[in-house]
Amino acid sequence: MYKEITDVAAKVLSSEFGIKDTSIFWNTPRERGRGDLSTTVALELGKKLKKKPLEIAETLSKALAKSSLIEKAEAVAPGYVNITLTPTALLKELNRTREAQTAKVAKKNAKPVIVDYSSPNIAKPLGIHHILSTIIGQAVCNVQMHQGTPVVRWNYMGDWGTQFGKLAVAYKKWGSDKPVADYSIDELLSLYVKFHDAAEKDVSLEEQARAAFQLLEEGDATARAFWSDVVAVTKQSLKKIYDRLGVAFDVEIGESFYEDKMQSIVEEGKKKNVFMEGEKGALIAKFDEASGMPPAVIVKGDGSTLYHTRDLALVRHRIEEWHAEAIFYVVDVAQMLHFKQLFAIEAQLAWDLPKQEHIAFGRMRFADGSMSTRKGNILKLEEVLNEAVKRADAIIQERGDAIQSDDPKELAEMMGIGAIVYGILSQNRKMDMVFDWGKMLSFEGNSAPYLQYTHARTRSILRKAEMESCDLPEKIETLTEKERLLIGTLLRFSDVLQDALEQHMPHKIANYLYELCQDYNAFYTSEPILKAPEPERALRIALTSFTAGVLKTGATLLTLRVPDRM
Numbered sequence: 001m002y003k004e005i006t007d008v009a010a011k012v013l014s015s016e017f018g019i020k021d022t023s024i025f026w027n028t029p030r031e032r033g034r035g036d037l038s039t040t041v042a043l044e045l046g047k048k049l050k051k052k053p054l055e056i057a058e059t060l061s062k063a064l065a066k067s068s069l070i071e072k073a074e075a076v077a078p079g080y081v082n083i084t085l086t087p088t089a090l091l092k093e094l095n096r097t098r099e100a101q102t103a104k105v106a107k108k109n110a111k112p113v114i115v116d117y118s119s120p121n122i123a124k125p126l127g128i129h130h131i132l133s134t135i136i137g138q139a140v141c142n143v144q145m146h147q148g149t150p151v152v153r154w155n156y157m158g159d160w161g162t163q164f165g166k167l168a169v170a171y172k173k174w175g176s177d178k179p180v181a182d183y184s185i186d187e188l189l190s191l192y193v194k195f196h197d198a199a200e201k202d203v204s205l206e207e208q209a210r211a212a213f214q215l216l217e218e219g220d221a222t223a224r225a226f227w228s229d230v231v232a233v234t235k236q237s238l239k240k241i242y243d244r245l246g247v248a249f250d251v252e253i254g255e256s257f258y259e260d261k262m263q264s265i266v267e268e269g270k271k272k273n274v275f276m277e278g279e280k281g282a283l284i285a286k287f288d289e290a291s292g293m294p295p296a297v298i299v300k301g302d303g304s305t306l307y308h309t310r311d312l313a314l315v316r317h318r319i320e321e322w323h324a325e326a327i328f329y330v331v332d333v334a335q336m337l338h339f340k341q342l343f344a345i346e347a348q349l350a351w352d353l354p355k356q357e358h359i360a361f362g363r364m365r366f367a368d369g370s371m372s373t374r375k376g377n378i379l380k381l382e383e384v385l386n387e388a389v390k391r392a393d394a395i396i397q398e399r400g401d402a403i404q405s406d407d408p409k410e411l412a413e414m415m416g417i418g419a420i421v422y423g424i425l426s427q428n429r430k431m432d433m434v435f436d437w438g439k440m441l442s443f444e445g446n447s448a449p450y451l452q453y454t455h456a457r458t459r460s461i462l463r464k465a466e467m468e469s470c471d472l473p474e475k476i477e478t479l480t481e482k483e484r485l486l487i488g489t490l491l492r493f494s495d496v497l498q499d500a501l502e503q504h505m506p507h508k509i510a511n512y513l514y515e516l517c518q519d520y521n522a523f524y525t526s527e528p529i530l531k532a533p534e535p536e537r538a539l540r541i542a543l544t545s546f547t548a549g550v551l552k553t554g555a556t557l558l559t560l561r562v563p564d565r566m
């Protein structure tokens with residue numbers, strides 16, 4: 001961006017200071033109203049040129065001020081150069097950002113980035129805590145794809161383990177009056193709970209469960225059929241929730257797939273002296289003292305493999321079969337040690353590794369006690385989603401005519417689900433997050449309804465103007481303060497996307513969209529749009545259409561649906 005202005009600045013640096021090929025970057029000045037662009041290039045060059053940065057900044061501003069694109073250029077201590085562009089130059093820049101609204105096409109044959117997210121342990125319904133990995137992961141994927149990275153969205157389900165043995169025992173004892181394929185996920189959970197209650201009194205049940213799981217491991221046909229029915233039931237119920245959340249996967253390969261792919265890795269580790277004998281006949285991996293990490297168990301004394309072992313096989317598979325460029329794990333910060341150990345073991349095995357990152361997130365707590373769980377029960381995600389939609393519905397009823405919709409039920413779904421999704425994604429994932437009904441469903445402040453309402457407002461204006469979009473006028477003499485601020489914010493969109501991409505921080509997009517809504521609404525309340533004379537009318541309609549487009553694109557990246565009418 002800002003190519004012409006960068007060229008002018010580069011010329012000055014070269015002619016006045018003999019500096020060639022310096023990169024010049026433009027930011028938005030920190031203080032609003034201090035111009036449209038700011039660069040720190042003078043600060044960076046001060047040392048090299050042994051000159052006061054402010055002097056360099058002054059020379060630079062004087063030369064820049066002569067450009068026909070620039071209305072005003074000023075040097076600001078200790079060495080910033082702040083620029084105010086002419087309206088025409090601003091509009092020209094704005095036109096160029098139109099492409100940030102459409103997804104870039106991924107390079108052909110580029111190696112993919114694998115994003116591992118949601119990845120629940122199945123045979124149980126999703127709990128509220130699952131929403132974090134699920135939607136943060138989806139947003140991370142969406143941003144990557146939008147910016148042209150080929151992505152493999154991977155749900156690495158925990159579809160293997162002793163819980164299947166427990167379920168099999170419980171089913172035989174209490175549930176076999178109907179085929180397991182006809183069970184609902186909640187009924188499966190009840191079976192599971194029943195098993196645990198009974199096992200407290202009858203210790204032999206645990207033994208039976210282990211035996212049942214062993215049958216499954218040995219490939220017993222009945223055990224296998226039972227397992228695959230349970231997996232199918234779970235996947236069906238998962239799909240329902242994923243659809244509501246706007247979450248979708250390319251690959252659903254879970255832990256079970258790696259059952260027969262661990263042995264070779266165990267052998268390799270032994271041969272390379274990475275795995276060694278630990279306590280009670282276990283096989284472990286050790287880490288150097290400085291890391292402070294305890295040893296990781298790879299194979300237990302009884303020969304059973306672990307989460308680590310499977311993850312090693314998973315990485316191998318992703319490298320060899322999927323040719324991963326990078327692997328991102330969107331997983332609770334509670335598993336930090338696990339991933340540190342995993343990456344360390346891979347390095348010890350001297351594998352040729354792609355870039356890997358644990359995209360961790362904090363805990364979520366409820367602002368009020370409204371949704372705390374009864375002891376031992378999980379708080380089901382589906383219940384929370386339904387509650388959100390119910391609350392949204394009540395708000396829509398309450399607001400009466402102030403809300404217009406052709407389909408209030410659909411609007412309630414959009415608003416309720418959106419409130420939760422946006423409520424989470426607008427918070428910094430690295431901190432603990434707060435689940436606050438009041439804030440999430442508010443029409444003011446950084447919330448889904450505020451964003452949705454603002455989007456609907458822009459669409460309503462475009463409807464009244466009878467235009468979907470509108471070209472920016474070629475020439476405009478002056479801009480009002482509110483127009484200028486709105487344009488400045490619109491211009492930042494592509495940088496925000498890039499920033500969110502590099503740091504895997506969806507909340508940067510959310511916070512940006514909030515600012516955009518504020519700027520648009522301030523503009524909307526202070527300037528007439530449809531009743532303005534030309535060329536202001538055309539400009540303001542075009543700014544409205546730009547805002548609508550950016551809001552829609554940004555919201556979609558966050559899986560937030562925005563209505564055209566509200």
Ligand code: ARG
Pocket residue numbers: 116119120121156157158311314329331
């Ligand atoms: N199923 C695991 C859990 O619920 C998360 C899996 C994360 N991905 C991975 N490759 N370890 O805790």
